[in-house]
Amino acid sequence: MLAVISVLWVLVAGAVLLLSGTAGQTWGWLWCVLAFAPLIVLAWAILRPARRRAALTAGFAVVIVLIGLGVAQLAQPSIERVNEVSANLPVPSDAHLMSVDSYPNDWCTQGCSYVERLYSVPDGAASVATFEASLQEDGWHHVQARWCRGDYGVVATAVPRDSDRFASQAPPPDGLEALLVTTSAQC
Structure with missing residues (x-):
């Protein structure tokens, strides 16, 4: 009986945690463990009549905690976590943030969540090279056209002043160029 209830609980709660995006949040692992905690109780x-009730329950608790952590690992990072990674990237020291745009998509339909940060820089091409060197020093790995670490991918591009992007947004100040850093929840 315990096994049947546990399997159903894990399937339903796991689906809710994954589909709602809760499991992918910064503290998602904790929510996953707490969602499965009632199974320990x-x-x-149920094991009240068992001789080794405490040992069996402790073993079951370990399994439940591992399942909760496993569900959290299956989840795509939320936009909150992508933004956190994006904010901590090693952009060149002479880069000045112009805008931040977030595109959440916890279910990863037609791509996963991503954050775009636009910076004004003295030289776009040089800033891309400096930024990519800093990423490599920080342990990011170049994979095809992006830099990857864990679940995250980063692409840096120099944006020309005459780009269509600046039709709806102010261009960088005179004499400066733009650096676009896109951080995604998918490498």
């Missing part, structure tokens, strides 16, 4: 109650 259930095990304690």
